[in-house]
Amino acid sequence: MTDEQHLWACVLAVEKRYGAGAPLHVADRIGTLAHEGDANGVAMWQAIAVRLDRLRRGDAPSNDAIKETVFN
Numbered sequence: 001m002t003d004e005q006h007l008w009a010c011v012l013a014v015e016k017r018y019g020a021g022a023p024l025h026v027a028d029r030i031g032t033l034a035h036e037g038d039a040n041g042v043a044m045w046q047a048i049a050v051r052l053d054r055l056r057r058g059d060a061p062s063n064d065a066i067k068e069t070v071f072n
Contacts, residue, residue: 007044008061011051026052 001009018025026049033041054060 007047007051010048011055014048014052015055022052023049023056 014022014025026045030042030045030049033045051060
């Protein structure tokens with residue numbers, strides 16, 4: 001699995017689990033990791049935030065394309 005596939009898999013999992021609260025969850029994770037000094041974790045969750053925003057704005061690959069990217 002590529003890094004991009006991993007990020008989209010994370011986005012889909014967060015969206016499925018948290019629904020409307022997904023952006024708040026992502027922001028909370030970023031804040032917690034920043035407080036802990038985990039720069040790599042912050043960077044990963046920021047990348048997830050960007051893709052979650054794309055997904056919610058309708059600017060993401062189609063669901064079929066995301067699933068094909070993630071599951072193939």
